Amino acid sequence: MDFRFNFFIDENENNEADTHDETELCSPKHKQASTEKSKQTATGNHQDETSKFCFKAAKEHDIPEDLNKLLEDKVLETASGLYYVKMSVVEMMCLNGADEEGIVSKSVSSHSDLIPGVYEGGLKIWECTFDLMDYLSEAEVRFSGKTILDLGCGAGLLGIVALRGKAEKVHFQDYNSTVIDKITLPNIVANCINECHGDDNENSKPPSKRPKVAECLPDMLTKCRFFSGEWSAVTQLLLSSNKPFSKYDIILTSETIYNPDYYSALHDTLAQLLDTNGCVYLASKVHYFGVGGGIYLFEKFVEERNVFRTSMVKTIDKGLQRCILEMAFKGSS
Secondary structure, X not given: OOOOOOEEEOOOOOOOHHHOOOOXXXXXXXXXXXXXXXXXXXXXXXXXXXXXXXXXXXXEEOOOOOHHHHOOOEXXXXXXXXXXXXXXXXXXXXXXXXXXXXXXXXHHHHOOOXXXXXXXXXXXEOHHHHHHHHHHXXXXXXXXXXXXXXXXXXXXHHHHHHHHOOOOXXXXXXXXXXXXXXXXXXXXXXHHHHHHOOOOOXXXXXXXXXXXXXXXXXXXXXXXXXXXXXXXXXXXXXXXXXOOOOOEEEEEEEOOOOOHHHHHHXXXXXXXXXXXXXXXXXXXXXXXXXOOOOHHHHHXXXXXXXXXXXXXXXXXXXXOOEEEEEEEEOOOO
């Protein structure tokens, strides 16, 4: 089966994790001010909406038969040896009518990267994603043969790391369907192409500038499923589906605890979807100014529920302090 892809590679190959375009990636210095301003704006303009976690129906997204369209007219950049589509290009396409949810226009008009219950930040790559990617590598977390969930996936980089680590299944979830269709799915396809051609990321070499399709690409994609919607709705969709479903060995999530109003929904989702002996790796800032959430508040919430045990496995002091939290069921091995 032959696929042709119409996309472009950014010729600037030096935009690794520490030098990303600050308009798209959340660097410690720049995005702290931008993030907190956005979240303060969102909080001020949508106080009624944040009183509870807004319901959004769950949907499973099919992988298009015509894979050409996923990367059509996309510009690809690289970070930490992974491909991702350039967000600003996607945003321009969405403003021109490619966004059925209208989240880009709403984000622009409200001058906010976060509109609770409408848009939950999935069009940005937040800095804690890279913190968690670094930790997974440092701790030599093994994905081989395991079932993985990238919760609040956005660009899907954490799930892609698991996919490249030979996970048996990798599922991706984001609040917004636009994010899954325009960001997550294209990123997975781009990285599957790269993986099939055997590029070596262990030596921090950038991927080849123009990856080509390989016959194994469809097999790589069969490991993946994609979901949009609010966490509890996605949970019910998974648990009630006629499709075979096994609980997750590892759940990866980054920057999903900024709003305390969401803690109950997140906790219940983790409790219902994590395997008995599974593990959650959660990356977060210590505190999210203007919204009120943060790692210690969430850890206290979890302790009060008395379902999970928690361990702070890494603290990052560069810029605003950030942490990696590991969670597992109490009594699990």
